[in-house]
Amino acid sequence: EVQLVESGGALVQPGGSLRLSCAVSGFIFSDHYMDWVRQAPGKGLEWVARSKHKPENYNTEYAASVRGRFSISRDDSTNSLHLQMNSLKTDDTAVYYCVRTRGGPYSAFDYWGQGTLVAVSS
């Protein structure tokens, strides 16, 4: 059974940092692109970042709104995906979802975690 479990969400001040984690199980982690998608309170879904699969050296892609501030990474030894978030802004307040894709290039999202809440406020 595929499982994605996020952790690390918290209340943080503007300008602060936070690291989200997603523990995955039930599939071969290195075969799949993995993403972070967020949802601000009462708003729609916004794609944040992608880690491609092992054949593409885990190359990354970012939304313009987070490029240079956020960094996605993965650890195959612990089957975990991470999102390092620096220079946080109030606009980063959202539920952050860890999402698996069906495989490699152009593949669609299939499994979602339950989400972890990040609140940026003074």
Place this chain on the structure above:
Amino acid sequence: DIQMTQSPPSLSASVGDRVTITCRTSQGISIRLAWFQQKPGKAPKSLIYDVSRLQSGVPSKFSGSGSGTDFTLTIASLQPEDFATYYCQQSYAYPLTFGGGTRVEIK
């Protein structure tokens, strides 16, 4: 960026109704169009990928169609558990983008 325009933003329907939601993209995206269902306070659920392919475990009352820049999600015979917000999304080009959502409410 590829813009995703969903319509209508919301609709009211009755149990048993057939419902159609439209998603228009600002440029061609081949077949890289997916649909998601989200209920209040819950994570999104993947329904359809590559325009018309059902994700595993998704009932056949959900169907997708379209090509080029115009796509539709159809729910045949709406049931109480189908009242939710639905999003389309393209995986053709970065940044990946979502439609604004369509809220399906009970009439």
